[in-house]
Every structure is written in C-alpha cells, then in structure tokens.
Amino acid sequence: MKMETDVNRFRKIVRGKIKDNLKRFISSGELIGRQGNKQVSIPLPRIDLPRFEFGGNQQRGVGQGDGEPGDAINQGQPQPGEGEAGQNPGEHSMEVDVSLDELAGILGEELGLPRIEDKGKKNITQKKYKYQGVLRNGPESLRNFKRTYKEALKRQISVGDYTDDKPVIIPIKEDKRYRSFRIEEKPEASAAIIYMMDVSGSMGDEQKEIVRLTSFWLNAWLKHNYDNLDTRFIIHDAIAREVDEHTFYHTKESGGTLISSAYKLCEKIIMESYPIAEWNIYLFHFSDGDNWSGNDTNECMNLLDNFLLPSSNLFSYGQVESRYGSGQFLKDLEKHYGEQNEKVIIHQIKDRDGIMNALRSFLGKGK
Amino acid sequence: MVMDPRLTSELTPELKDIVSEIESHARNLGLDFFPTIFEMVDYQQMSEIAAYGGFPTRYPHWRFGMEYERIAKSYEYGLSLIYEMVINNDPCYAYLLRSNSIVDQKTVIAHVYGHCDFFKNNYCFSHTNRKMLDEMANHGSRVRRYIEEVGHDEVESFIDICLSLENLIDQHGPHIRREYKPKDKDNYDESLVSPDKLPVPKLPSLRGYMEGYINPDSYVKEQQAKVILEKEKEKKFPESSIRDVLKFLLDFAPLNSWQRDVLSIVREEAYYFAPQGQTKIMNEGWAVYWHSKILTQLVLKDSEVIDYCDHYAGVVQMSGQRLNPYKLGVEMMRHIEKRWNKGQFGLEYTLCDDPQVRRNWNKNTNKGMEKLFEIRKYHNDITFLDEFLDEDFCEDAQLFTWVQDRRSGQAIIHDRDFKTIKRDLLDSMTNFGQPIIDVVDGNYRNRGELLLRHKHQGKDLKIDWAVETLKNIFKIWNRPVNIATIIESEGKVIHYDGAEPRIEKGINIESY
Numbered sequence: 076m077k078m079e080t081d082v083n084r085f086r087k088i089v090r091g092k093i094k095d096n097l098k099r100f101i102s103s104g105e106l107i108g109r110q111g112n113k114q115v116s117i118p119l120p121r122i123d124l125p126r127f128e129f130g131g132n133q134q135r136g137v138g139q140g141d142g143e144p145g146d147a148i149n150q151g152q153p154q155p156g157e158g159e160a161g162q163n164p165g166e167h168s169m170e171v172d173v174s175l176d177e178l179a180g181i182l183g184e185e186l187g188l189p190r191i192e193d194k195g196k197k198n199i200t201q202k203k204y205k206y207q208g209v210l211r212n213g214p215e216s217l218r219n220f221k222r223t224y225k226e227a228l229k230r231q232i233s234v235g236d237y238t239d240d241k242p243v244i245i246p247i248k249e250d251k252r253y254r255s256f257r258i259e260e261k262p263e264a265s266a267a268i269i270y271m272m273d274v275s276g277s278m279g280d281e282q283k284e285i286v287r288l289t290s291f292w293l294n295a296w297l298k299h300n301y302d303n304l305d306t307r308f309i310i311h312d313a314i315a316r317e318v319d320e321h322t323f324y325h326t327k328e329s330g331g332t333l334i335s336s337a338y339k340l341c342e343k344i345i346m347e348s349y350p351i352a353e354w355n356i357y358l359f360h361f362s363d364g365d366n367w368s369g370n371d372t373n374e375c376m377n378l379l380d381n382f383l384l385p386s387s388n389l390f391s392y393g394q395v396e397s398r399y400g401s402g403q404f405l406k407d408l409e410k411h412y413g414e415q416n417e418k419v420i421i422h423q424i425k426d427r428d429g430i431m432n433a434l435r436s437f438l439g440k441g442k
Numbered sequence: 443m444v445m446d447p448r449l450t451s452e453l454t455p456e457l458k459d460i461v462s463e464i465e466s467h468a469r470n471l472g473l474d475f476f477p478t479i480f481e482m483v484d485y486q487q488m489s490e491i492a493a494y495g496g497f498p499t500r501y502p503h504w505r506f507g508m509e510y511e512r513i514a515k516s517y518e519y520g521l522s523l524i525y526e527m528v529i530n531n532d533p534c535y536a537y538l539l540r541s542n543s544i545v546d547q548k549t550v551i552a553h554v555y556g557h558c559d560f561f562k563n564n565y566c567f568s569h570t571n572r573k574m575l576d577e578m579a580n581h582g583s584r585v586r587r588y589i590e591e592v593g594h595d596e597v598e599s600f601i602d603i604c605l606s607l608e609n610l611i612d613q614h615g616p617h618i619r620r621e622y623k624p625k626d627k628d629n630y631d632e633s634l635v636s637p638d639k640l641p642v643p644k645l646p647s648l649r650g651y652m653e654g655y656i657n658p659d660s661y662v663k664e665q666q667a668k669v670i671l672e673k674e675k676e677k678k679f680p681e682s683s684i685r686d687v688l689k690f691l692l693d694f695a696p697l698n699s700w701q702r703d704v705l706s707i708v709r710e711e712a713y714y715f716a717p718q719g720q721t722k723i724m725n726e727g728w729a730v731y732w733h734s735k736i737l738t739q740l741v742l743k744d745s746e747v748i749d750y751c752d753h754y755a756g757v758v759q760m761s762g763q764r765l766n767p768y769k770l771g772v773e774m775m776r777h778i779e780k781r782w783n784k785g786q787f788g789l790e791y792t793l794c795d796d797p798q799v800r801r802n803w804n805k806n807t808n809k810g811m812e813k814l815f816e817i818r819k820y821h822n823d824i825t826f827l828d829e830f831l832d833e834d835f836c837e838d839a840q841l842f843t844w845v846q847d848r849r850s851g852q853a854i855i856h857d858r859d860f861k862t863i864k865r866d867l868l869d870s871m872t873n874f875g876q877p878i879i880d881v882v883d884g885n886y887r888n889r890g891e892l893l894l895r896h897k898h899q900g901k902d903l904k905i906d907w908a909v910e911t912l913k914n915i916f917k918i919w920n921r922p923v924n925i926a927t928i929i930e931s932e933g934k935v936i937h938y939d940g941a942e943p944r945i946e947k948g949i950n951i952e953s954y
Contacts, residue, residue, distance in 0.1 A: 077502070078490045078510055084598065085507030122508060124606040125911045127877050127896070127925075130904030134846040135856070137867045139770065139839060140760045147852045148844055169512065 085122075089171050090181060092119050097185050101434070102427035104284065106178075107291050114172045121169045179299035182292060186434060189441030191300040191355075206256045213253025222252035265303040266355035266388075268294065269344060271337040273362035275312040276329040282395040286361045287324045289393060289430050289437075293359065296438055301355065307344055311337035313367070317344065331367045334360075334404065335374040342382050356387040359437070364394045364402035372407050384418050389442045391420045393433055418442070453482055453538070460544075461551055467740050468555040472815065473732065475558035476572070477533040480551070484540045488524050489513040491537055495715065496529045497578040501585035501707065503601050526550040530561040530718070532572035545742075545749040552736040556729030559818075564724070566717035566822050569616035574714055581707045588700045600701055603914045604708040609876050610687035611712050613720065640666045683880040683895065688712070690881045695918045705918075719874050720822045727771015728818055730757060734772070765867075770839070774826070777835045778817065779810035800834070824871050831867070833860045841867075877903055879925070882951070892919045893935075895951055896927035903927050905936070905945075912938040926951045 093100070096119070100106050109116045138148060182188070209222055227246040231237040237244070270290055272278070298304050308323035309315050315336040318326065341358060349356055366372050384390055394405040405421060412419045422436045423429075453461065461480055468475070483491065493510035494500045516522045525542065529535040536554040538547055561567050571577055589597045642665035647656040684690050688709040692702060718725070734754060742750055758769040781787060785805030794800055817826065841863050843856045856862075872878075878897040886893035892915065896903055908925060915923045922939035926949060933948025 077498070078493065078507065081493075081502055081504055081507035082510055083507070084502070084504035084594075085511065088504055124505075124602055125907045125914065126606055126609055127879050127911050128904045128907050129875075129877060129901045130907075134853075135866065136844055136853075136870060137765055137841060137863055138760075138844050138853075138855070139765055139841050141840060142842070142855045144842075144855050144857050146855050147847075147850075148855060170515070171511070172515075 088122060089119065089173070090177075092122065093117060093171075093173065093178070093181055094185050097181065098428075098431055101182075101288065101292060101430050104288055107288070110175070113174055113176075115175055115178055116170050116172050118168050119171055175295050176299050179292075179295040182296060182434070183299065186431070186438070188296065188435070188438045191297070191438075191441055204256050205259050206254050208255045210253045210255040211249075211251070213255065217254045217256075219252045219254050223250055226250040226252060264301050264355065265305070265353065266297055266301040266357060267305040267307065267345075267349050268297060268357045268359065269307045269309065269341050270323065271309040271311065271315075271341060271358070271360040272323065273312070273332055273334070273337075273365075274310045274326045274328050275332045275365070276327070277363050277365060277397050278327075278395070279397060282363060282397050283324055285395050285424055285427060285430060286393070288427070289361075289424065289433055290359065292430070292434050293357075293437065296434075297357065305349075309337050309340050309344075311340075315340040332362070332365055333371050334362065334366050335371050335378060338375055338378040338383060342378060345382075345386055351386045358383060358387050358390045359393065360391070361393045361395055362404060363397040364404040364406075366404050366407075369407075372404065376407075376411050379419075387418070389418055389420065389437075389440070391422070391437045393437070394421075394423045396423065396425050453480055456544070457482075457538070457547060460548055464548065464551045464555065464736060464741060467736050468552065468559070468732065471732075471736070472811075473555055473559040475534065475555060475562050476531075478536055478554065478558050479533050480536050480538055480554075482540050483537050485517060486514075488527065488537055488539055489517065491527055492524050496527050496535075497575065499575070499579035499582050501578075501582045501601075502589070503598060503605075505605065526554060528554050528557045528561075529575065530567060530570060530572075531575045534558040534561065535575065543749065545746045546753055548741055548746075549733050549737060549750065549753060552733035552741070553729045555736075556732035557725060559732075560721070560725050560728050563819050564717070564721060564822075565820060566720050570714055570717060571710075578711070581711070584703060585707065588704065592700065597700075597704065600704055601708065603917055604705050606911055606914045607688060607691075607918075608708055608712045609874070610879055611709060611716065612685035612689075613716055613873060615686050615689075616713060640669060642666050642669060679884045680881060683882045685878070685880045687879065687881050687894065690884065691915075691918055694884055696920050697918065701918075717822075720824075723765075723767045723771040723774070723823045724818065724821060724826050725771070726767045727773075727775045730768050730772040731775045731814075773839050774830060774835065775814060775817075777838070778830055779814055781810075782813040783808050783810035785809075824868060827864070827867060827871070831864055836860045836863055872899075877901070882926075886924060889921070891922040891924060894923070894925040896925060898928040902929055905929065908936055909938065909943045912936060912943065916940060 100117070106115050106117065109118075140148070142148065183190075209219060223246050224244060227244045227250040228237065230247075230250060231244060272283075272286055274283075294304070294306060306320070308318050308320055310318055310323055310326055310328075311332070311334065312328045313331045313333045313336065315333075317340065337360065345351070345356060366375070379390065392405070392408055394402060396402070402423075405423060408419070408421050412421070417440075420437055420440070422433050424433045452458075457480075465478070489510055491498050492513055493506045500506065513524070517524075525539060525546065527537045534554075534557075536551075536558075538550060542550065561570075585597065585601075642662055644657040644662070647653045680690070688705065691697075692705055692709065697705065737750060738747075758766065758772065760766060760769065783806075784803055785791070785807035786800070786803045791800070791803060794803070817830075821829070836858075837860075840858075842858045843862050843866050844853045845856045846852070847854050878899070879894055880897070881892065882895045883891075883893035885891070894915075903925075908927070912923050912925060916938050922937065924935050924937045926933070926935050928934065928948075929945070933951065935946045935949055937944045937946055
C-alpha cells in the first residue's frame with residue numbers, strides 16, 4: 076500500500092520523462108522493437124538526483140582474479156546480497172515498462188489530441204462485472220474459498236483448536252468471505268483500421284519505415300480509444316492484395332501503380348467484414364503520390380465519394396516524400412476535396428521528423 | 443512491534459529451533475549482539491523493505507518507488523536475489539526470505555549474527571541511533587503531516603533538493619566535537635562602507651600644523667587599511683571551514699520550519715547510514731567469516747554440505763571489475779587470523795625480507811582470534827585495509843588494478859603492483875569515493891553569498907552535476923552560491939545566482 080504510493084509517484088516522473096523524449100521515440104523506431112505483449116520497455120536516462128561527484132575522464136579501479144596485465148576483464152555475475160553503488164559513475168540508463176495504452180495516453184496529451192467520438196453505437200453500453208475486494212456477507216456462489224479457509228485456520232489456531240496432528244479446518248459463519256463486485260458500464264465500441272500502401276519500386280526502405288512508425292502510433296492511439304480494434308493490411312502496385320502485417324512492411328515490388336485497385340479491395344473488405352452501422356472504420360493510405368494515369372485517379376475519387384467516405388470515420392492520405400515520386404496524387408486529392416474536408420485528411424510526411432505532425436493532423440479531428 | 447500487518451509472519455517451529463541453536467553457538471564463540479528478531483517475508487516484501495533501505499516505515503518519496511521497481515525487475519530477470527536484510531537497531535531486525543531452503547536459512551541466520559555483533563561493537567556505529575526503527579517511523583509521520591499541510595509536490599521536490607545534498611556531511615562528525623560560534627551575519631558595519639572616516643590611533647601632535655608631518659596621510663591610510671582587514675577577518679563566517687554543510691544550512695539558511703525539519707531528517711538518516719558505508723568490507727567479511735565457521739564446524743548435517751558450499755561459492759565469487767566485499771573481507775580476516783596465529787607480526791617479522799623465511803614463519807602465538815575481535819572493534823574499511831593489506835595478501839588474493847580502455851570501452855587489467863593497488867583502493871574509498879566539500883564562507887564578498895570549497899585531490903568534479911547541485915543549494919540559501927574548485931588544473935569558481943551559471947577565474951582559496 077505504502078510502496079504503491081511511492082511507485083506511483085515515480086511513475087508520474089517517468090511519464091514526464093517519456094513526454095520529454097516522445098519526439099525521439101516516435102521517429103526512431105526504437106520502441107517498436109521493444110514491444111512485448113502489452114508492454115513497451117522504454118530506455119530512459121536514469122532519474123538521478125544531482126550531487127557533487129567526480130567526473131571520470133578515464134575509469135579505473137581495483138579488481139580480483141586471474142589474468143595478465145592487458146587482459147580484458149570478464150564482467151562477473153552480479154553477486155547475491157544487497158546491491159551496492161558501483162564504482163562506475165557515468166551515464167546510467169534504466170528500462171521502464173509502460174503499457175501501450177499508457178503510452179498512447181501520453182501521446183494524446185502531448186499532441187493535444189481530442190478523444191475520439193464514437194460514430195457507431197453511441198448509446199449502447201455493455202455491463203461488465205468487476206470483482207473487487209472481499210465481503211463478510213454474500214451469496215454462497217461467490218464464496219472465496221481461500222480467504223474463508225485462512226480465516227478459519229486463524230481462528231482455530233488462536234483458540235488452540237488446531238494442531239499438526241489434527242489438521243481439520245471447519246469454517247463457521249463468521250469465517251466466511253465472499254467476493255464483492257461492482258457493475259461497470261463500459262461503452263462497447265469497435266473499430267477497424269485498414270492500412271493501404273503503395274509498394275511499387277519508388278517506395279524505398281526509408282519510406283516504408285516512416286509508414287511503419289506512423290502506423291504503430293496510429294494503432295496505439297486507436298487502441299487506447301476502442302475496446303476492440305481490428306487491423307487489416309493492403310499492399311498494391313498495379314494490383315492489390317491483402318497481406319499480414321509483416322508482409323505489409325517488407326514487400327518490395329516493381330511495376331506500375333493503380334491506386335484504385337487498393338480502394339476496390341478496401342471496399343470489398345468493408346462490405347464483407349464490417350457492417351457500417353456497428354464499426355468505426357479508419358482508412359489510411361500511404362504512397363509517394365505516383366499513380367498510373369489520370370483515369371485511375373478519377374476512378375479513385377469515385378470509389379471514395381460513393382462508398383469509402385460515407386462508410387468510414389476518416390480517410391487519411393499520407394504522402395511520403397521520395398526521390399522518384401511526382402507527388403501528383405496529393406495534388407489531385409487536394410483539388411477534389413479542398414483543404415477543409417470533414418472526412419479527408421491529406422498530409423505530406425517529409426521525413427521521420429515529420430511523423431509527429433502527421434499524427435497530429437491525422438488524429439487531431441477526434442473522428 | 444507490528445510494522446506492516448503482512449510482516450507479522452512468524453518463523454516456523456523448525457526455524458525457531460535453528461535460530462536458537464545458532465544463537466547459542468554464536469554467543470559461545472564470543473559474539474555479542476543485541477536481541478535479534480527474525481521475520482519471515484516473501485520476495486515482494488523483501489524487495490519493498492530493501493527499497494526503503496531496511497525501513498518499511500520511512501517517509502514517502504518517489505526514489506523508493508524507483509528502487510523498488512529496479513529490485514523487482516532485476517529479480518524478474520533473474521539477475522539478483524536478496525537473501526537477507528539486517529537492521530542496525532536494538533533489537534536488531536532481520537528478514538528471512540520465505541522461499542529460501544533450510545540450508546540457506548541457516549547460512550543467513552548465522553550471517554545475521556555476525557552483522558549484529560559488528561553493529562553493536564564496531565566504533566563507527568557507536569553513535570548511531572539504536573532506536574532507528576522508531577525514529578524512521580517518526581520521520582515518516584512528520585513528513586506525511588507536512589504533505590497534508592503544504593501538498594505532496596511541494597514537499598517531495600524539497601526532499602529532492604535535500605537528497606541531492608545528502609552526501610555533504612562530515613563522515614567523522616559524530617566522533618569529533620567541532621564547535622563553531624556563529625556570528626551575527628546581518629551585523630552591518632558602516633565603517634567598511636566609508637573607510638575614510640575610520641578613526642585610527644595617531645601619534646599625539648601638539649600643534650595643528652605639525653599634524654601632517656607627524657601623522658602623514660599615507661600612515662593614516664595604512665592604519666585604516668589594517669583595521670579594515672581585521673574587521674573583514676572578524677566578519678568572516680564561519681571562522682574556520684565546515685565539513686558538515688547540511689548542518690551549516692540548517693543553522694543559517696532562511697528555511698521555514700517544515701523545510702528545516704525535512705532537511706534535518708535527511709541529514710539524520712545520512713548520518714545513520716554513513717557507518718555502513720564506512721565498514722562494508724569489514725562488516726561483510728566478518729559476517730561471512732562467522733557464518734562459514736558456525737555452519738561448517740557446528741551446524742551443517744552431512745547432507746547439507748554440498749548445498750552450503752554451492753551457495754558459499756556464489757557469495758564469494760569474483761565479479762571482475764567490482765571488488766566483492768564479501769570475498770575481500772573474509773579473505774582479509776582469514777589472512778590476519780593466520781598471521782597472528784603464527785606470530786607473523788611485530789618488528790622482527792616486519793624487518794625480515796626473505797620471502798622464504800616469511801612464508802614459513804610460525805611461532806605458534808595463536809593470537810588470531812583475539813586480533814580479529816580487536817579489529818572488528820577499532821577499524822573501518824580504510825584503516826583496516828591501510829593496516830592489514832600487505833603484499834602477501836595482494837598476491838594470494840590475486841588483486842589487480844584495471845583501467846578502461848579508451849577505444850574499446852573494455853576494462854582491462856592494468857597491473858598487479860602492490861603499491862598501486864593499495865593506493866588506488868584507499869583512494870577510491872576516501873570519503874566514500876566522493877569529493878570532499880566544505881563551507882568556507884557564509885558571507886562571501888560581504889554580500890551574504892555562500893562559498894563552498896572542493897578540496898581537490900587529483901580528480902575534477904563532474905561539472906554539469908556540480909552546477910545542478912549548486913542550483914539546489916541556491917534554492918535553500920536564497921542568495922548566490924559559489925564553489926571553488928580546480929577544473930583542468932586551473933582554479934575556478936562556479937557561480938550561480940538564479941540566472942545563468944558562470945564559471946569564473948579562481949580566487950585565492952588559501953586566504954580562507
């Protein structure tokens with residue numbers, strides 16, 4: 076109980092540190108590699124209080140063991156016993172585990188993102204039973220056997236009713252303990268993200284890395300907002316196909332680009348899997364802006380106008396700058412939708428440093 | 443005393459028997475300790491207690507939370523395991539880990555009695571508060587009260603400041619009476635502002651026109667300058683430098699009452715923990731010496747010997763770059779015991795320079811045990827190593843000095859020269875391997891600035907941290923603060939007055 080307070084105070088400081096370093100984390104990809112099941116392990120400079128201390132130009136010390144002068148010392152195993160201050164001052168860092176959800180919260184605060192408004196079943200809530208604590212009264216079905224047993228054991232020992240020879244425990248009424256619960260009403264909301272990416276030759280590794288980083292944070296934020304999140308991946312050049320996440324980020328094709336192929340597949344996926352009334356649907360399309368022909372671009376606008384926009388919360392187009400791309404598609408979209416469209420967000424991501432702004436513009440409408 | 447409702451867990455009857463058996467062995471062998479209370483805890487509780495430095499009732503602060511997460515994580519990753527904790531208190535408190543095997547419990551119990559004997563008898567601990575458990579709880583409730591009164595953030599950030607100055611105490615303070623009389627630093631002397639009017643003793647001149655010849659202006663000015671210098675000296679405050687910077691701040695910094703109390707709490711706890719740092723090698727060596735003696739000679743069953751040895755090897759294993767205090771300590775103890783048993787001491791032995799003769803020296807004096815008890819009473823790590831770390835030991839224990847290779851960053855063995863090893867070792871331990879800093883002037887430049895001095899002993903301060911620390915002192919002193927030090931062989935003063943920190947040319951620190 077007491078430690079919990081101190082740990083929470085510490086975590087608060089850690090949150091601040093993460094915020095300070097968020098830009099670095101967002102653009103470096105360091106965190107994605109450190110992602111465990113639901114936790115991300117974050118390397119932070121150790122949070123030390125400053126002191127008057129020696130600055131070591133060169134470190135030295137005394138050790139014990141075999142070896143000739145000039146031999147490297149093998150780093151020994153840490154010994155049992157209390158840890159002691161090492162002889163090595165200098166740059167310490169520490170690893171802090173943070174849940175993805177908390178990280179998303181920090182991202183939201185830092186970017187000033189509004190909470191997402193659920194366009195789906197706004198008024199539908201789901202009851203959840205949350206068990207908490209222990210009561211002395213309750214229905215038998217909720218009896219907590221372990222606690223009851225412990226209470227009985229305690230009582231019998233204290234009145235001298237228990238010996239090792241006769242290990243019989245008989246709970247009486249006052250020993251009985253029951254689980255207590257509370258009903259929580261949680262909004263039930265589901266969302267699907269469909270990522271589309273141009274994998275034609277002009278999208279290089281760096282461009283794909285930017286897409287990967289951007290979508291990692293998009294995912295984190297949307298997961299923070301919805302109970303249930305589905306992600307689907309579409310890659311396309313002249314034809315589109317649905318792939319798994321790994322393939323999505325690691326495919327390189329050559330050849331032409333028909334963006335409409337991806338939008339068509341996207342339409343199909345929505346029709347098959349996500350009833351519009353129940354799902355919040357997010358569409359993200361990344362490309363370097365080259366499309367095969369103006370005809371295909373027109374086809375894309377048709378698909379957007381007639382199906383994709385009406386059925387989704389948001390359509391975001393991220394144009395990743397590449398040396399080869401003409402960037403025409405962005406101009407076409409802007410011409411068609413103007414800069415202020417409720418459901419269409421168009422953003423150019425110049426390099427890694429641009430990711431933060433991209434996130435802000437994709438998510439800033441709270442859709 | 444119930445410190446935490448979860449900690450009331452008693453020992454099993456089996457362990458109770460073991461405790462009383464080992465206790466009586468320890469007493470029969472001459473160990474002398476306060477009553478010792480063992481508590482059984484699980485790993486999580488042990489980690490909590492360890493995070494609080496052994497005191498679960500301590501004041502709240504985020505740093506304990508950080509320490510807890512560090513311990514818990516290194517346990518999760520299987521990097522380290524805390525086997526035991528002992529608290530220097532009367533009675534001593536010791537925590538046993540529930541998951542330990544019986545052999546481990548026996549080892550730990552015997553080990554604990556070694557520590558308890560050391561706490562009670564070593565002179566470094568003679569001034570420590572033996573009711574520290576109560577005192578810490580007291581501190582805890584006072585701090586919690588301030589938190590309620592002025593707010594958590596406010597109190598916590600003030601504790602941050604105090605902790606950053608935690609090491610500015612006088613290690614030897616508890617053993618030496620150093621009196622200083624604070625002068626009234628607000629005493630404003632007008633004559634220092636207009637020295638022209640300062641009356642000085644003059645020779646009598648009967649006639650007015652002679653005055654200029656008898657007491658020429660240059661003479662008067664000279665006399666005035668002398669008086670001013672005297673007055674300056676008198677105004678100097680403190681009169682001589684003060685190592686206990688925290689005490690000086692407590693006495694003279696413009697703090698309000700809760701801040702003063704928090705600072706005094708931090709200072710008191712720093713003094714309480716200081717002897718443990720001063721005697722780490724001896725204390726662990728002593729405990730290992732006794733647990734291995736008691737266990738192997740009196741307690742272990744045949745079936746337990748292997749497990750015991752396995753654990754023992756873990757405790758004294760070498761850890762490369764870092765000296766293992768358990769290993770170094772116990773090997774030193776055994777070395778001394780052997781020498782004094784064989785009479786390898788005294789003038790004759792010291793003067794003997796034939797290694798063959800020295801090695802075979804045996805006068806059957808059998809004074810080893812007596813010597814060890816004497817040492818555990820009168821030494822700290824520095825005096826212990828200074829006096830007993832000899833060439834033979836250095837060689838047997840395979841000590842070496844290492845340096846970090848500039849290119850690879852790898853630590854490599856530098857040499858095995860006895861003199862360098864000893865010098866480096868003692869160097870690294872002086873003042874806990876921390877810079878020596880004292881207050882030399884509380885009214886620097888006659889403007890109420892604080893001037894600290896770093897007694898430079900060959901190693902520069904870490905400048906960025908020194909600046910950050912100065913900023914913290916500024917928050918307490920409320921007037922500009924300075925520290926005189928040497929940076930790259932040049933005398934410098936780091937100055938901080940709330941704006942940008944500045945590094946200025948050095949002052950003549952000798953005049954202070």
